[in-house]
Amino acid sequence: MKSLLIYLLIFISFIGCKNNPLSKSNDDAYFGGEIINPKENKVILFNRELGISDTLMLDDNRRFIYKLSDLKTGVYSFRHGGEFQLVILEPGDSIMLRLNTYDFDESLVFTGNGARKNNYLIKTFLSNEKESRRLVKHSKKEPEFFETFINKRHEKELQHFSRFLEKKPISEYAKSIIEGNINYHNYADKEIYPFIYFGANKMVHVKDLPKSFYSFRNDVDYDAAHLRNFLSYNRFLSSHFDNIALIPYYHNKNYHSAFNRHEIYYNKAKLNLIDSLVSNKFIKNNLLRNKTREFINNSNSEEDINDIMAYYLSRTTNENHIKSMNSLVASMDNLKPGKGLPDLSIINVNNEEYAIADVVNKPTLIYFWSSNAKRHYRNSHYRVNKLKDKFPQIAFMSININDNSASYWKETLNQYKFDLDNEYRFKSPTEARETLAVDYLYKVIIVDRNANIIHPNVNIFSDDFEITLKDVIQKKGSIK
Known part of the structure; x- marks a missing residue:
């Protein structure tokens, strides 16, 4: 890794020479690295929100480096060999990564200016993934136990992050990204819990959860655009709307009836809630599409599919999503039971x-x-x-x-x-x-x-x- 950092420093020194047209300004940043066992000869760096997509070629030593002129602060994605990860980039950063494709996320390490925040972010990703695998086990425990477990875990993670900031502060933007990733992972686990613990036959008992169980909802931001590419945030939003749609569902249902997540009224309630609570167009349109798609993929009723599509089309503003959803409905019509597999x-x-x-x-x-x-x-x-x-x-x-x-x-x-x-x-x-x-x-x-x-x-x-x-x-x- 030291040789890789020296490679970066030499490169920056070279382009920083006086009168060099590539010299670095305060708004520039550098992103580079080394790929062990590369799957291809390139790395793709992109940010769809900013309309940025660049192909970075690996040299003979499996390395790459790239100057981002007039960089706009944001969370960027980089992809190699079919796998991808996120990186926080801000003006002045000179970030080098090193990873082994055989263990993409676990081997990923950053060095250079701006590395510290990203190494911590990756650490939270890996921790979230590990905790998600344990969720089913903990979700079988009583609500009071589960609430205490999540609250303690959440507090421990925030305290650890606070100690990290005390050693050397990072920007408010980077802080909001990492803190949001921690918060929404824990919020999501609470939203998912009743679906695992109660199951279809006892979902009505969601109303019997401790009063404090969902107190975090007072802090929820439905329009957190800076977190829109994060699994923790999207996982939270998806489960959250599944959860709060239970209120109108049971308002019109017998409290002793089994819960049916594919019931048309319940799914229309989700679309209503998304439309009324989310303002950010990107987040809203994605949620509307995903929830509508979930329903269509699990429905055998042409009438219900047409009903939910009409509901969806009256709320979305994304023309590309509309095309893909219409295509999905057409494809589903050709995949009905009894029909032969398409010629592929x-x-x-x-x-x-x-x-x-x-x-x-x-x-x-x-x-x-x-x-x-x-x-x-x-x-x-x-x-x-x-x-x-x-x-x-x-x-x-x-x-x-x-x-x-x-x-x-x-x-x-x-x-x-x-x-x-x-x-x-x-x-x-x-x-x-x-x-x-x-x-x-x-x-x-x-x-x-x-x-x-x-x-x-x-x-x-x-x-x-x-x-x-x-x-x-x-x-x-x-x-x-």
Whole structure:
């Protein structure tokens, strides 16, 4: 890492020479680094809000460096080999990163001016991910226990951050980013809790939670544009609107009836709440699209889908979202139970091309993964391995949805020792994702031995998924 920092210092000294047209002003910044085991020869740096997207090429030493003239303060994304992370960039920063693609987030380290805030931010990311994996375990505890646990954890994290600031202050902007990431991760866990603890049959008891349980809602900012790319903030908003929509839901429902998250009235209530509480157009439009998409992906009612779409279209202002949602509805219409799989080409690890339906010769579960979501593809493959043992009558087909190079795809497969016999990638990923309505990774399609659709959208992580598979096996004529 020292050699990398020297590389940065020499570069800055060179461009800082007098009369050099590339000399650094107070509004400039530098971003560079070294990629160990690179997947490709470039790094993409972008900020969609500011309309910035730059391709930074790696040199023969797997390094890159880039000058950002007249930099605007913000949270930027950088992407390499299908994975990405965030970096806070402010005028005057000279930040160098070092990472190993085999362990992208965990190996990421920053040096240089501006590194300190970003190293702390990465630390909160990794901590949040670790705590999220433990959420289900803690969410089975009584509300009073869970509330105390989250409050203590939250306070501990804020105290640790306060000690960090005492050693060497950072800008108010960077402080708001890190503090927001800490806060909304804890807020999100509280919003998710009742859905895990009470479950569908007892959701009505949300009203019996301790009075202080949601006291943090007084501090919520629905228009925190600086946090709009953060998983913690978006996870909070998504669960929060699921939660507060329970009030109008139960106002019109029998309190003893089981909760149905796919009920049309409940989902329209969510759109109403988003429309009334969120002002920022980017955040509002994303939430409206995501909640509408969730409903459509889980509905078999053409009438309800048309109803929710009309509701959605009267509230969104994003024309690109409207086009994609209309395309989703059209795709879903072609994926109804009983219809055959669309004519799409897939490629195996031997670079052999097939029509997707030609690979099917018995009831088959088709699941999808992206190299951008490491935890998901690890968990989904692990889950499928367990299902294979329980359901030998079912075939399992894994399809990567990225448009990365074949070599990168194969390297990922080999790195995690996935079963290569069942691994494929799309020949035309963009077309295939649209045709199969694969707009979120938890979507799974189940077909019969003739490649006719049985279930167009199920979730292998749901509690009742194994019951669904048993039903498939018991269907007359499914297995011969």
